[in-house]
Amino acid sequence: MFVVILDYLADLTEIDAALADHATWLDENYRSGLFLASGRREPRTGGVILAAGLREDLENAVAADPFAQRRLARHTVIEFHPSKFGGALNVEQVKAALN
Template identity: 40%
Template sequence: MFIITLTYIKPLETIDALIPEHRAFLTRHYANGTFLFSGPKIPRNGGIIIATGESREAMEAVISEDPFHREQAAKYEIVEFTPAMTAEALNDFCTA
């Protein structure tokens, strides 16, 4: 699993103009099961995506499709982890 942190590096006006395209990107990856949770940080200086995927390389390929990435409007940090414990409702994602 992956925690993807986005930090905006362009003004919010640029971010806001890209939001419709970014949401379409998110919707595609929710539909194919890659994205599990997402939302803006507070304060609104970026966002968080919780995702599942086969490898870091595969996740980097997914992120390269994001319009924020294409327009160099955000920088990304991808943290891979193996869930060892989870709330009961999320047991399908735990590998321990």
Template identity: 40%
Template sequence: MYVINLRYTDALEAHREYLTRYFEAGVFVMAGPKMPREGGVIIASGIERDKLDEIVAEDPFAQQKLAHYDITEFKATRLAPGWKLPEPFAER
């Protein structure tokens, strides 16, 4: 599982379309703006790091050099009651 922490300088509809594409593909499982609104966070799961790097490079923010990305891999070992791990991760 990965946390993708991005800081952006401009908002683009193309970025939202990019997010939708990878939510539908099952790679992104959670996303939203940071507060204060200086960037956002994406949670990705069930993917190898090299493939994730390729996906992040597709983001219009990355292509237009409008965001900086910090990607941190982590293994979720505890969840609050009522929360479930995404299926690809839970099977490992």
């Protein structure tokens, strides 16, 4: 499983101009099953994505993010091996994505 931390490198005007393309990219990765959750950080300095799957697939997806392609954000990928899950999380879906 992975946490992807996005740090904005541009002002919010530039970020907002690319937001629709970024949202389309997010939707594509949700449909593929790679992304499990995402959202912006508070304060609005970037975002966070929770992902499961193969690292190579995630790295390819990150490279295709319009924010990355336009050098609007830096992506840091952190891999971890979950050992506990809260009841609100769909554990079976996460486990299936990890396999």
